[in-house]
Amino acid sequence: MKGKGRRNSPQKPIHGIAPPSHLLDGLVISHLGQGLAVETPDGNIMLCQTRRRLGDVAVGDRISWSPSEDGMQGRVEEVLARSSVLVRPGYAGKNRVVAANLDRVFVVISPYPQPDWLLVDQYLAVCEYRHIPAEIIFNKIDLAENKEQAVAELNDYVRIGYPTHAVSARKGIGIAELKQSLHGHCSMFAGQSGVGKSSLTNALLPDKNLRTNEISLRSGLGRHTTTAATLYHVPEGGDLIDSPGVAVFGLADIKGQDLAWCYREFQAYMGHCRFNDCRHINDKGCAVREAVEKGEISVARHQRYLKLLDKLAQPDTLWE
Ligand SMILES: Nc1nc2c(ncn2[C@@H]2O[C@H](COP(=O)(O)OP(=O)(O)OP(=O)(O)O)[C@@H](O)[C@H]2O)c(=O)[nH]1
Ligand SMILES: [Mg+2]
Ligand SMILES: [Zn+2]
Structure with a gap:
Protein backbone atom coordinates (compact mmCIF):
# COMPACT_ATOMS: atom_id res chain seq x y z
CA MET A 1 0.00 0.00 0.00
CA ARG A 82 -6.94 1.34 23.02
CA SER A 83 -9.57 -1.37 22.78
CA SER A 84 -8.60 -2.67 26.24
CA VAL A 85 -6.06 -2.23 29.02
CA LEU A 86 -4.81 -4.62 31.65
CA VAL A 87 -3.70 -2.71 34.74
CA ARG A 88 -2.09 -3.62 38.03
CA PRO A 89 -1.01 -1.63 41.05
CA GLY A 90 2.39 0.01 40.71
CA TYR A 91 4.52 2.14 42.98
CA ALA A 92 3.23 4.97 45.14
CA GLY A 93 -0.40 3.93 44.86
CA LYS A 94 -0.47 4.46 41.09
CA ASN A 95 -1.82 1.89 38.71
CA ARG A 96 0.29 0.79 35.81
CA VAL A 97 -0.73 -0.46 32.38
CA VAL A 98 0.67 -3.96 31.88
CA ALA A 99 -0.56 -4.45 28.32
CA ALA A 100 -2.91 -2.77 25.87
CA ASN A 101 -5.28 -3.96 23.16
CA LEU A 102 -5.46 -7.49 24.54
CA ASP A 103 -8.45 -9.50 23.58
CA ARG A 104 -7.59 -12.60 25.58
CA VAL A 105 -5.66 -13.41 28.73
CA PHE A 106 -4.57 -16.99 29.33
CA VAL A 107 -3.83 -17.56 33.01
CA VAL A 108 -1.27 -20.36 33.11
CA ILE A 109 -1.06 -22.79 36.05
CA SER A 110 0.82 -26.06 36.55
CA PRO A 111 1.11 -28.94 39.02
CA TYR A 112 4.62 -27.69 40.00
CA PRO A 113 4.75 -24.93 41.10
CA GLN A 114 1.32 -25.63 42.54
CA PRO A 115 -1.60 -23.48 41.42
CA ASP A 116 -2.09 -20.30 43.39
CA TRP A 117 -5.85 -19.97 43.01
CA LEU A 118 -5.91 -16.59 44.75
CA LEU A 119 -3.62 -15.28 42.01
CA VAL A 120 -5.82 -16.91 39.35
CA ASP A 121 -8.83 -15.14 40.85
CA GLN A 122 -7.02 -11.79 40.81
CA TYR A 123 -6.37 -12.11 37.07
CA LEU A 124 -9.91 -13.29 36.36
CA ALA A 125 -11.41 -10.46 38.42
CA VAL A 126 -9.35 -7.79 36.66
CA CYS A 127 -10.21 -9.31 33.26
CA GLU A 128 -13.90 -9.38 34.16
CA TYR A 129 -13.73 -5.74 35.27
CA ARG A 130 -11.93 -4.77 32.07
CA HIS A 131 -14.11 -6.92 29.78
CA ILE A 132 -11.15 -8.96 28.59
CA PRO A 133 -12.06 -12.62 27.93
CA ALA A 134 -9.94 -14.94 30.09
CA GLU A 135 -9.10 -18.62 29.79
CA ILE A 136 -7.07 -21.00 31.96
CA ILE A 137 -4.20 -23.18 30.77
CA PHE A 138 -3.17 -26.10 32.96
CA ASN A 139 0.36 -26.74 31.67
CA LYS A 140 2.79 -29.56 32.57
CA ILE A 141 -0.09 -32.02 32.51
CA ASP A 142 2.67 -34.63 31.96
CA LEU A 143 3.72 -34.02 35.60
CA ALA A 144 0.26 -34.36 37.11
CA GLU A 145 0.25 -37.58 39.13
CA ASN A 146 -3.48 -37.82 38.88
CA LYS A 147 -4.65 -36.13 35.71
CA GLU A 148 -8.32 -36.49 36.56
CA GLN A 149 -7.85 -34.83 39.93
CA ALA A 150 -5.85 -32.02 38.36
CA VAL A 151 -8.55 -31.34 35.83
CA ALA A 152 -11.27 -31.67 38.50
CA GLU A 153 -9.72 -28.74 40.37
CA LEU A 154 -10.52 -26.67 37.35
CA ASN A 155 -14.16 -27.63 37.42
CA ASP A 156 -15.17 -24.63 39.51
CA TYR A 157 -13.97 -22.48 36.62
CA VAL A 158 -15.38 -24.64 33.83
CA ARG A 159 -18.80 -24.44 35.50
CA ILE A 160 -18.80 -20.67 35.36
CA GLY A 161 -17.80 -20.50 31.74
CA TYR A 162 -14.04 -20.10 31.70
CA PRO A 163 -12.55 -22.16 28.87
CA THR A 164 -9.73 -24.38 30.13
CA HIS A 165 -6.92 -26.21 28.36
CA ALA A 166 -4.90 -29.13 29.76
CA VAL A 167 -1.57 -29.09 27.92
CA SER A 168 2.09 -29.95 28.09
CA ALA A 169 4.62 -27.68 26.44
CA ARG A 170 7.25 -30.36 26.93
CA LYS A 171 5.31 -33.30 25.47
CA GLY A 172 3.40 -31.28 22.90
CA ILE A 173 0.03 -32.28 24.38
CA GLY A 174 -2.85 -29.94 23.49
CA ILE A 175 -0.55 -27.51 21.67
CA ALA A 176 -2.25 -27.77 18.26
CA GLU A 177 -5.66 -26.93 19.79
CA LEU A 178 -4.18 -24.05 21.74
CA LYS A 179 -2.61 -22.73 18.55
CA GLN A 180 -6.03 -22.62 16.95
CA SER A 181 -7.41 -20.45 19.72
CA LEU A 182 -4.63 -17.88 19.21
CA HIS A 183 -5.60 -17.15 15.62
CA GLY A 184 -6.80 -13.66 15.01
CA HIS A 185 -6.46 -12.53 18.62
CA CYS A 186 -4.00 -10.60 20.71
CA SER A 187 -3.44 -12.97 23.61
CA MET A 188 -1.27 -12.85 26.70
CA PHE A 189 0.19 -15.58 28.87
CA ALA A 190 0.13 -14.59 32.54
CA GLY A 191 0.68 -16.30 35.87
CA GLN A 192 3.25 -17.43 38.42
CA SER A 193 6.91 -17.78 37.60
CA GLY A 194 7.94 -21.23 36.42
CA VAL A 195 4.54 -22.47 35.22
CA GLY A 196 5.81 -22.60 31.63
CA LYS A 197 4.59 -19.44 29.88
CA SER A 198 7.78 -19.07 27.85
CA SER A 199 7.95 -22.83 27.20
CA LEU A 200 4.41 -22.65 25.82
CA THR A 201 5.34 -19.64 23.70
CA ASN A 202 8.27 -21.68 22.34
CA ALA A 203 6.03 -24.66 21.65
CA LEU A 204 3.55 -22.45 19.80
CA LEU A 205 6.14 -20.34 17.99
CA PRO A 206 9.11 -22.68 17.64
CA ASP A 207 11.27 -20.23 15.68
CA LYS A 208 11.44 -17.83 18.65
CA ASN A 209 13.49 -20.12 20.91
CA LEU A 210 13.02 -18.07 24.07
CA ARG A 211 15.13 -18.80 27.08
CA THR A 212 13.13 -20.49 29.78
CA ASN A 213 13.30 -20.61 33.51
CA GLU A 214 14.99 -23.92 34.31
CA ILE A 215 14.46 -24.19 38.04
CA SER A 216 17.56 -25.35 39.83
CA LEU A 217 16.50 -28.12 42.19
CA ARG A 218 19.35 -27.39 44.57
CA SER A 219 18.94 -23.65 44.99
CA GLY A 220 15.24 -23.46 44.09
CA LEU A 221 16.11 -20.32 42.13
CA GLY A 222 15.03 -19.86 38.57
CA ARG A 223 17.30 -18.94 35.71
CA HIS A 224 16.30 -17.10 32.55
CA THR A 225 13.09 -15.96 34.06
CA THR A 226 11.23 -13.61 31.71
CA THR A 227 11.86 -9.99 32.68
CA ALA A 228 9.78 -7.99 30.19
CA ALA A 229 6.47 -8.69 28.50
CA THR A 230 7.14 -9.24 24.81
CA LEU A 231 4.76 -9.49 21.87
CA TYR A 232 5.28 -12.07 19.12
CA HIS A 233 3.34 -12.54 15.91
CA VAL A 234 1.55 -15.81 15.32
CA PRO A 235 2.32 -16.86 11.71
CA GLU A 236 -1.31 -17.82 11.06
CA GLY A 237 -2.48 -14.39 12.28
CA GLY A 238 -2.72 -12.98 15.78
CA ASP A 239 -0.26 -11.89 18.43
CA LEU A 240 0.96 -13.53 21.60
CA ILE A 241 2.49 -11.74 24.58
CA ASP A 242 4.72 -13.70 26.96
CA SER A 243 4.84 -11.93 30.32
CA PRO A 244 7.05 -12.18 33.40
CA GLY A 245 5.82 -14.35 36.25
CA VAL A 246 4.26 -12.68 39.27
CA ALA A 247 3.52 -13.78 42.82
CA VAL A 248 0.75 -11.23 43.28
CA PHE A 249 -1.15 -9.36 40.57
CA GLY A 250 -3.40 -7.11 42.63
CA LEU A 251 -6.75 -5.62 41.76
CA ALA A 252 -5.73 -2.12 40.64
CA ASP A 253 -8.79 0.14 40.46
CA ILE A 254 -11.37 -2.43 41.58
CA LYS A 255 -13.13 -1.12 44.69
CA GLY A 256 -14.53 -3.32 47.46
CA GLN A 257 -18.07 -2.77 46.21
CA ASP A 258 -17.08 -3.82 42.65
CA LEU A 259 -15.33 -7.04 43.57
CA ALA A 260 -18.43 -9.24 43.85
CA TRP A 261 -19.40 -8.35 40.29
CA CYS A 262 -15.92 -9.42 39.16
CA TYR A 263 -16.71 -12.90 40.47
CA ARG A 264 -18.88 -13.58 37.45
CA GLU A 265 -20.96 -16.37 39.03
CA PHE A 266 -22.12 -13.93 41.76
CA GLN A 267 -23.68 -11.54 39.25
CA ALA A 268 -26.97 -13.40 38.85
CA TYR A 269 -27.58 -13.37 42.62
CA MET A 270 -26.46 -9.88 43.50
CA GLY A 271 -29.75 -8.12 42.85
CA HIS A 272 -31.52 -10.57 45.18
CA CYS A 273 -29.77 -9.79 48.46
CA ARG A 274 -31.96 -8.23 51.16
CA PHE A 275 -29.82 -5.13 51.43
CA ASN A 276 -28.63 -3.04 48.53
CA ASP A 277 -25.24 -2.54 50.10
CA CYS A 278 -24.80 -6.25 50.88
CA ARG A 279 -21.13 -7.20 50.93
CA HIS A 280 -21.93 -10.90 50.56
CA ILE A 281 -20.02 -11.78 53.72
CA ASN A 282 -22.35 -12.84 56.53
CA ASP A 283 -25.08 -10.35 55.74
CA LYS A 284 -28.65 -11.37 56.51
CA GLY A 285 -30.66 -12.40 53.47
CA CYS A 286 -27.57 -12.53 51.26
CA ALA A 287 -28.47 -14.38 48.06
CA VAL A 288 -24.81 -14.99 47.22
CA ARG A 289 -24.20 -16.61 50.62
CA GLU A 290 -27.31 -18.77 50.18
CA ALA A 291 -26.08 -19.85 46.76
CA VAL A 292 -22.78 -20.88 48.37
CA GLU A 293 -24.67 -22.90 50.98
CA LYS A 294 -26.76 -24.60 48.30
CA GLY A 295 -23.61 -25.50 46.35
CA GLU A 296 -24.52 -23.25 43.43
CA ILE A 297 -21.43 -21.11 44.04
CA SER A 298 -18.12 -22.75 44.92
CA VAL A 299 -17.16 -22.40 48.59
CA ALA A 300 -13.50 -21.99 47.62
CA ARG A 301 -14.24 -19.17 45.19
CA HIS A 302 -16.39 -17.38 47.80
CA GLN A 303 -13.63 -17.75 50.41
CA ARG A 304 -11.12 -16.24 48.05
CA TYR A 305 -13.56 -13.40 47.37
CA LEU A 306 -13.64 -12.75 51.14
CA LYS A 307 -9.84 -12.80 51.28
CA LEU A 308 -9.52 -10.29 48.47
CA LEU A 309 -12.26 -8.12 49.94
CA ASP A 310 -10.32 -8.08 53.17
CA LYS A 311 -7.14 -7.05 51.34
CA LEU A 312 -8.99 -4.22 49.62
CA ALA A 313 -10.15 -2.97 53.01
CA GLN A 314 -6.53 -2.52 54.09
CA PRO A 315 -5.30 0.65 52.43
CA ASP A 316 -1.66 -0.28 52.98
CA THR A 317 -1.94 -3.57 51.08
CA LEU A 318 1.19 -4.05 49.03
CA TRP A 319 0.33 -5.56 45.70
CA GLU A 320 3.75 -5.14 44.10
N1 LIG B 1 7.53 -31.37 32.71
C1 LIG B 1 7.27 -30.20 32.13
N2 LIG B 1 8.06 -29.15 32.36
C2 LIG B 1 7.76 -27.99 31.75
C3 LIG B 1 6.65 -27.84 30.88
N3 LIG B 1 6.60 -26.56 30.46
C4 LIG B 1 7.65 -25.93 31.04
N4 LIG B 1 8.35 -26.78 31.82
C5 LIG B 1 9.55 -26.44 32.62
O1 LIG B 1 9.16 -25.50 33.62
C6 LIG B 1 10.24 -24.59 33.87
C7 LIG B 1 9.78 -23.17 33.77
O2 LIG B 1 9.40 -22.88 32.42
P1 LIG B 1 9.27 -21.40 31.82
O3 LIG B 1 8.66 -21.57 30.47
O4 LIG B 1 10.54 -20.66 31.88
O5 LIG B 1 8.26 -20.75 32.86
P2 LIG B 1 7.70 -19.24 32.84
O6 LIG B 1 6.29 -19.33 33.25
O7 LIG B 1 8.00 -18.58 31.54
O8 LIG B 1 8.57 -18.57 34.01
P3 LIG B 1 8.86 -16.97 34.22
O9 LIG B 1 9.45 -16.44 32.97
O10 LIG B 1 9.82 -16.97 35.38
O11 LIG B 1 7.56 -16.35 34.59
C8 LIG B 1 11.34 -24.98 32.90
O12 LIG B 1 12.24 -25.83 33.57
C9 LIG B 1 10.60 -25.73 31.81
O13 LIG B 1 11.42 -26.65 31.13
C10 LIG B 1 5.84 -29.01 30.65
O14 LIG B 1 4.85 -28.99 29.92
N5 LIG B 1 6.18 -30.14 31.30
MG1 LIG C 1 9.01 -16.88 31.08
ZN1 LIG D 1 -25.28 -10.48 49.34
Whole structure:
Protein backbone atom coordinates (compact mmCIF):
# COMPACT_ATOMS: atom_id res chain seq x y z
CA MET A 1 0.00 0.00 0.00
CA LYS A 2 1.37 3.40 -0.99
CA GLY A 3 2.36 5.53 1.97
CA LYS A 4 1.84 2.67 4.43
CA GLY A 5 3.03 3.68 7.85
CA ARG A 6 2.58 7.41 7.22
CA ARG A 7 -0.22 9.26 8.83
CA ASN A 8 -1.71 11.66 6.34
CA SER A 9 -4.38 13.11 8.58
CA PRO A 10 -3.87 16.73 9.69
CA GLN A 11 -1.82 16.77 12.86
CA LYS A 12 -2.74 18.76 15.89
CA PRO A 13 0.06 20.80 17.43
CA ILE A 14 1.23 19.38 20.74
CA HIS A 15 1.49 22.00 23.47
CA GLY A 16 1.93 24.73 20.86
CA ILE A 17 5.00 23.10 19.34
CA ALA A 18 4.85 22.52 15.62
CA PRO A 19 4.26 18.84 14.92
CA PRO A 20 7.08 16.77 13.50
CA SER A 21 7.07 16.73 9.72
CA HIS A 22 6.13 13.11 9.58
CA LEU A 23 4.71 10.62 12.02
CA LEU A 24 5.09 6.89 11.60
CA ASP A 25 2.93 4.06 12.87
CA GLY A 26 4.34 1.59 15.34
CA LEU A 27 3.43 -1.28 17.61
CA VAL A 28 5.05 -1.53 21.05
CA ILE A 29 6.40 -5.06 21.31
CA SER A 30 8.33 -4.71 24.55
CA HIS A 31 9.18 -2.27 27.30
CA LEU A 32 12.92 -2.46 27.82
CA GLY A 33 14.99 -0.74 30.48
CA GLN A 34 16.39 1.74 27.95
CA GLY A 35 13.12 2.46 26.13
CA LEU A 36 10.36 0.88 24.12
CA ALA A 37 10.94 -1.67 21.37
CA VAL A 38 8.63 -0.50 18.61
CA GLU A 39 7.87 -2.51 15.48
CA THR A 40 7.45 -0.48 12.34
CA PRO A 41 5.00 -1.46 9.57
CA ASP A 42 7.91 -2.81 7.48
CA GLY A 43 8.86 -5.16 10.33
CA ASN A 44 11.91 -3.33 11.69
CA ILE A 45 12.39 -2.73 15.41
CA MET A 46 13.13 0.81 16.58
CA LEU A 47 14.09 1.87 20.09
CA CYS A 48 11.76 4.70 21.06
CA GLN A 49 11.64 7.02 24.05
CA THR A 50 8.31 8.09 25.38
CA ARG A 51 7.13 11.39 26.85
CA ARG A 52 5.94 11.84 30.37
CA ARG A 53 2.70 13.53 29.33
CA LEU A 54 1.63 10.42 27.43
CA GLY A 55 1.42 8.41 30.66
CA ASP A 56 2.01 4.68 30.50
CA VAL A 57 2.87 3.22 27.13
CA ALA A 58 2.69 -0.56 27.23
CA VAL A 59 3.26 -3.66 25.16
CA GLY A 60 0.46 -3.96 22.60
CA ASP A 61 0.04 -0.20 22.27
CA ARG A 62 -0.30 1.24 18.79
CA ILE A 63 1.53 4.52 18.60
CA SER A 64 2.70 7.32 16.32
CA TRP A 65 6.38 8.10 16.55
CA SER A 66 8.92 10.34 14.91
CA PRO A 67 12.53 9.44 14.15
CA SER A 68 15.45 11.33 15.68
CA GLU A 69 17.62 13.40 13.33
CA ASP A 70 20.17 10.64 12.87
CA GLY A 71 17.35 8.11 12.45
CA MET A 72 18.83 5.89 15.15
CA GLN A 73 16.03 6.26 17.69
CA GLY A 74 12.43 7.33 17.81
CA ARG A 75 10.19 9.36 20.04
CA VAL A 76 6.62 8.44 20.82
CA GLU A 77 4.29 11.30 19.86
CA GLU A 78 0.88 9.78 20.42
CA VAL A 79 -0.71 6.65 21.83
CA LEU A 80 -3.66 5.57 19.68
CA ALA A 81 -7.02 4.68 21.23
CA ARG A 82 -6.94 1.34 23.02
CA SER A 83 -9.57 -1.37 22.78
CA SER A 84 -8.60 -2.67 26.24
CA VAL A 85 -6.06 -2.23 29.02
CA LEU A 86 -4.81 -4.62 31.65
CA VAL A 87 -3.70 -2.71 34.74
CA ARG A 88 -2.09 -3.62 38.03
CA PRO A 89 -1.01 -1.63 41.05
CA GLY A 90 2.39 0.01 40.71
CA TYR A 91 4.52 2.14 42.98
CA ALA A 92 3.23 4.97 45.14
CA GLY A 93 -0.40 3.93 44.86
CA LYS A 94 -0.47 4.46 41.09
CA ASN A 95 -1.82 1.89 38.71
CA ARG A 96 0.29 0.79 35.81
CA VAL A 97 -0.73 -0.46 32.38
CA VAL A 98 0.67 -3.96 31.88
CA ALA A 99 -0.56 -4.45 28.32
CA ALA A 100 -2.91 -2.77 25.87
CA ASN A 101 -5.28 -3.96 23.16
CA LEU A 102 -5.46 -7.49 24.54
CA ASP A 103 -8.45 -9.50 23.58
CA ARG A 104 -7.59 -12.60 25.58
CA VAL A 105 -5.66 -13.41 28.73
CA PHE A 106 -4.57 -16.99 29.33
CA VAL A 107 -3.83 -17.56 33.01
CA VAL A 108 -1.27 -20.36 33.11
CA ILE A 109 -1.06 -22.79 36.05
CA SER A 110 0.82 -26.06 36.55
CA PRO A 111 1.11 -28.94 39.02
CA TYR A 112 4.62 -27.69 40.00
CA PRO A 113 4.75 -24.93 41.10
CA GLN A 114 1.32 -25.63 42.54
CA PRO A 115 -1.60 -23.48 41.42
CA ASP A 116 -2.09 -20.30 43.39
CA TRP A 117 -5.85 -19.97 43.01
CA LEU A 118 -5.91 -16.59 44.75
CA LEU A 119 -3.62 -15.28 42.01
CA VAL A 120 -5.82 -16.91 39.35
CA ASP A 121 -8.83 -15.14 40.85
CA GLN A 122 -7.02 -11.79 40.81
CA TYR A 123 -6.37 -12.11 37.07
CA LEU A 124 -9.91 -13.29 36.36
CA ALA A 125 -11.41 -10.46 38.42
CA VAL A 126 -9.35 -7.79 36.66
CA CYS A 127 -10.21 -9.31 33.26
CA GLU A 128 -13.90 -9.38 34.16
CA TYR A 129 -13.73 -5.74 35.27
CA ARG A 130 -11.93 -4.77 32.07
CA HIS A 131 -14.11 -6.92 29.78
CA ILE A 132 -11.15 -8.96 28.59
CA PRO A 133 -12.06 -12.62 27.93
CA ALA A 134 -9.94 -14.94 30.09
CA GLU A 135 -9.10 -18.62 29.79
CA ILE A 136 -7.07 -21.00 31.96
CA ILE A 137 -4.20 -23.18 30.77
CA PHE A 138 -3.17 -26.10 32.96
CA ASN A 139 0.36 -26.74 31.67
CA LYS A 140 2.79 -29.56 32.57
CA ILE A 141 -0.09 -32.02 32.51
CA ASP A 142 2.67 -34.63 31.96
CA LEU A 143 3.72 -34.02 35.60
CA ALA A 144 0.26 -34.36 37.11
CA GLU A 145 0.25 -37.58 39.13
CA ASN A 146 -3.48 -37.82 38.88
CA LYS A 147 -4.65 -36.13 35.71
CA GLU A 148 -8.32 -36.49 36.56
CA GLN A 149 -7.85 -34.83 39.93
CA ALA A 150 -5.85 -32.02 38.36
CA VAL A 151 -8.55 -31.34 35.83
CA ALA A 152 -11.27 -31.67 38.50
CA GLU A 153 -9.72 -28.74 40.37
CA LEU A 154 -10.52 -26.67 37.35
CA ASN A 155 -14.16 -27.63 37.42
CA ASP A 156 -15.17 -24.63 39.51
CA TYR A 157 -13.97 -22.48 36.62
CA VAL A 158 -15.38 -24.64 33.83
CA ARG A 159 -18.80 -24.44 35.50
CA ILE A 160 -18.80 -20.67 35.36
CA GLY A 161 -17.80 -20.50 31.74
CA TYR A 162 -14.04 -20.10 31.70
CA PRO A 163 -12.55 -22.16 28.87
CA THR A 164 -9.73 -24.38 30.13
CA HIS A 165 -6.92 -26.21 28.36
CA ALA A 166 -4.90 -29.13 29.76
CA VAL A 167 -1.57 -29.09 27.92
CA SER A 168 2.09 -29.95 28.09
CA ALA A 169 4.62 -27.68 26.44
CA ARG A 170 7.25 -30.36 26.93
CA LYS A 171 5.31 -33.30 25.47
CA GLY A 172 3.40 -31.28 22.90
CA ILE A 173 0.03 -32.28 24.38
CA GLY A 174 -2.85 -29.94 23.49
CA ILE A 175 -0.55 -27.51 21.67
CA ALA A 176 -2.25 -27.77 18.26
CA GLU A 177 -5.66 -26.93 19.79
CA LEU A 178 -4.18 -24.05 21.74
CA LYS A 179 -2.61 -22.73 18.55
CA GLN A 180 -6.03 -22.62 16.95
CA SER A 181 -7.41 -20.45 19.72
CA LEU A 182 -4.63 -17.88 19.21
CA HIS A 183 -5.60 -17.15 15.62
CA GLY A 184 -6.80 -13.66 15.01
CA HIS A 185 -6.46 -12.53 18.62
CA CYS A 186 -4.00 -10.60 20.71
CA SER A 187 -3.44 -12.97 23.61
CA MET A 188 -1.27 -12.85 26.70
CA PHE A 189 0.19 -15.58 28.87
CA ALA A 190 0.13 -14.59 32.54
CA GLY A 191 0.68 -16.30 35.87
CA GLN A 192 3.25 -17.43 38.42
CA SER A 193 6.91 -17.78 37.60
CA GLY A 194 7.94 -21.23 36.42
CA VAL A 195 4.54 -22.47 35.22
CA GLY A 196 5.81 -22.60 31.63
CA LYS A 197 4.59 -19.44 29.88
CA SER A 198 7.78 -19.07 27.85
CA SER A 199 7.95 -22.83 27.20
CA LEU A 200 4.41 -22.65 25.82
CA THR A 201 5.34 -19.64 23.70
CA ASN A 202 8.27 -21.68 22.34
CA ALA A 203 6.03 -24.66 21.65
CA LEU A 204 3.55 -22.45 19.80
CA LEU A 205 6.14 -20.34 17.99
CA PRO A 206 9.11 -22.68 17.64
CA ASP A 207 11.27 -20.23 15.68
CA LYS A 208 11.44 -17.83 18.65
CA ASN A 209 13.49 -20.12 20.91
CA LEU A 210 13.02 -18.07 24.07
CA ARG A 211 15.13 -18.80 27.08
CA THR A 212 13.13 -20.49 29.78
CA ASN A 213 13.30 -20.61 33.51
CA GLU A 214 14.99 -23.92 34.31
CA ILE A 215 14.46 -24.19 38.04
CA SER A 216 17.56 -25.35 39.83
CA LEU A 217 16.50 -28.12 42.19
CA ARG A 218 19.35 -27.39 44.57
CA SER A 219 18.94 -23.65 44.99
CA GLY A 220 15.24 -23.46 44.09
CA LEU A 221 16.11 -20.32 42.13
CA GLY A 222 15.03 -19.86 38.57
CA ARG A 223 17.30 -18.94 35.71
CA HIS A 224 16.30 -17.10 32.55
CA THR A 225 13.09 -15.96 34.06
CA THR A 226 11.23 -13.61 31.71
CA THR A 227 11.86 -9.99 32.68
CA ALA A 228 9.78 -7.99 30.19
CA ALA A 229 6.47 -8.69 28.50
CA THR A 230 7.14 -9.24 24.81
CA LEU A 231 4.76 -9.49 21.87
CA TYR A 232 5.28 -12.07 19.12
CA HIS A 233 3.34 -12.54 15.91
CA VAL A 234 1.55 -15.81 15.32
CA PRO A 235 2.32 -16.86 11.71
CA GLU A 236 -1.31 -17.82 11.06
CA GLY A 237 -2.48 -14.39 12.28
CA GLY A 238 -2.72 -12.98 15.78
CA ASP A 239 -0.26 -11.89 18.43
CA LEU A 240 0.96 -13.53 21.60
CA ILE A 241 2.49 -11.74 24.58
CA ASP A 242 4.72 -13.70 26.96
CA SER A 243 4.84 -11.93 30.32
CA PRO A 244 7.05 -12.18 33.40
CA GLY A 245 5.82 -14.35 36.25
CA VAL A 246 4.26 -12.68 39.27
CA ALA A 247 3.52 -13.78 42.82
CA VAL A 248 0.75 -11.23 43.28
CA PHE A 249 -1.15 -9.36 40.57
CA GLY A 250 -3.40 -7.11 42.63
CA LEU A 251 -6.75 -5.62 41.76
CA ALA A 252 -5.73 -2.12 40.64
CA ASP A 253 -8.79 0.14 40.46
CA ILE A 254 -11.37 -2.43 41.58
CA LYS A 255 -13.13 -1.12 44.69
CA GLY A 256 -14.53 -3.32 47.46
CA GLN A 257 -18.07 -2.77 46.21
CA ASP A 258 -17.08 -3.82 42.65
CA LEU A 259 -15.33 -7.04 43.57
CA ALA A 260 -18.43 -9.24 43.85
CA TRP A 261 -19.40 -8.35 40.29
CA CYS A 262 -15.92 -9.42 39.16
CA TYR A 263 -16.71 -12.90 40.47
CA ARG A 264 -18.88 -13.58 37.45
CA GLU A 265 -20.96 -16.37 39.03
CA PHE A 266 -22.12 -13.93 41.76
CA GLN A 267 -23.68 -11.54 39.25
CA ALA A 268 -26.97 -13.40 38.85
CA TYR A 269 -27.58 -13.37 42.62
CA MET A 270 -26.46 -9.88 43.50
CA GLY A 271 -29.75 -8.12 42.85
CA HIS A 272 -31.52 -10.57 45.18
CA CYS A 273 -29.77 -9.79 48.46
CA ARG A 274 -31.96 -8.23 51.16
CA PHE A 275 -29.82 -5.13 51.43
CA ASN A 276 -28.63 -3.04 48.53
CA ASP A 277 -25.24 -2.54 50.10
CA CYS A 278 -24.80 -6.25 50.88
CA ARG A 279 -21.13 -7.20 50.93
CA HIS A 280 -21.93 -10.90 50.56
CA ILE A 281 -20.02 -11.78 53.72
CA ASN A 282 -22.35 -12.84 56.53
CA ASP A 283 -25.08 -10.35 55.74
CA LYS A 284 -28.65 -11.37 56.51
CA GLY A 285 -30.66 -12.40 53.47
CA CYS A 286 -27.57 -12.53 51.26
CA ALA A 287 -28.47 -14.38 48.06
CA VAL A 288 -24.81 -14.99 47.22
CA ARG A 289 -24.20 -16.61 50.62
CA GLU A 290 -27.31 -18.77 50.18
CA ALA A 291 -26.08 -19.85 46.76
CA VAL A 292 -22.78 -20.88 48.37
CA GLU A 293 -24.67 -22.90 50.98
CA LYS A 294 -26.76 -24.60 48.30
CA GLY A 295 -23.61 -25.50 46.35
CA GLU A 296 -24.52 -23.25 43.43
CA ILE A 297 -21.43 -21.11 44.04
CA SER A 298 -18.12 -22.75 44.92
CA VAL A 299 -17.16 -22.40 48.59
CA ALA A 300 -13.50 -21.99 47.62
CA ARG A 301 -14.24 -19.17 45.19
CA HIS A 302 -16.39 -17.38 47.80
CA GLN A 303 -13.63 -17.75 50.41
CA ARG A 304 -11.12 -16.24 48.05
CA TYR A 305 -13.56 -13.40 47.37
CA LEU A 306 -13.64 -12.75 51.14
CA LYS A 307 -9.84 -12.80 51.28
CA LEU A 308 -9.52 -10.29 48.47
CA LEU A 309 -12.26 -8.12 49.94
CA ASP A 310 -10.32 -8.08 53.17
CA LYS A 311 -7.14 -7.05 51.34
CA LEU A 312 -8.99 -4.22 49.62
CA ALA A 313 -10.15 -2.97 53.01
CA GLN A 314 -6.53 -2.52 54.09
CA PRO A 315 -5.30 0.65 52.43
CA ASP A 316 -1.66 -0.28 52.98
CA THR A 317 -1.94 -3.57 51.08
CA LEU A 318 1.19 -4.05 49.03
CA TRP A 319 0.33 -5.56 45.70
CA GLU A 320 3.75 -5.14 44.10
N1 LIG B 1 7.53 -31.37 32.71
C1 LIG B 1 7.27 -30.20 32.13
N2 LIG B 1 8.06 -29.15 32.36
C2 LIG B 1 7.76 -27.99 31.75
C3 LIG B 1 6.65 -27.84 30.88
N3 LIG B 1 6.60 -26.56 30.46
C4 LIG B 1 7.65 -25.93 31.04
N4 LIG B 1 8.35 -26.78 31.82
C5 LIG B 1 9.55 -26.44 32.62
O1 LIG B 1 9.16 -25.50 33.62
C6 LIG B 1 10.24 -24.59 33.87
C7 LIG B 1 9.78 -23.17 33.77
O2 LIG B 1 9.40 -22.88 32.42
P1 LIG B 1 9.27 -21.40 31.82
O3 LIG B 1 8.66 -21.57 30.47
O4 LIG B 1 10.54 -20.66 31.88
O5 LIG B 1 8.26 -20.75 32.86
P2 LIG B 1 7.70 -19.24 32.84
O6 LIG B 1 6.29 -19.33 33.25
O7 LIG B 1 8.00 -18.58 31.54
O8 LIG B 1 8.57 -18.57 34.01
P3 LIG B 1 8.86 -16.97 34.22
O9 LIG B 1 9.45 -16.44 32.97
O10 LIG B 1 9.82 -16.97 35.38
O11 LIG B 1 7.56 -16.35 34.59
C8 LIG B 1 11.34 -24.98 32.90
O12 LIG B 1 12.24 -25.83 33.57
C9 LIG B 1 10.60 -25.73 31.81
O13 LIG B 1 11.42 -26.65 31.13
C10 LIG B 1 5.84 -29.01 30.65
O14 LIG B 1 4.85 -28.99 29.92
N5 LIG B 1 6.18 -30.14 31.30
MG1 LIG C 1 9.01 -16.88 31.08
ZN1 LIG D 1 -25.28 -10.48 49.34
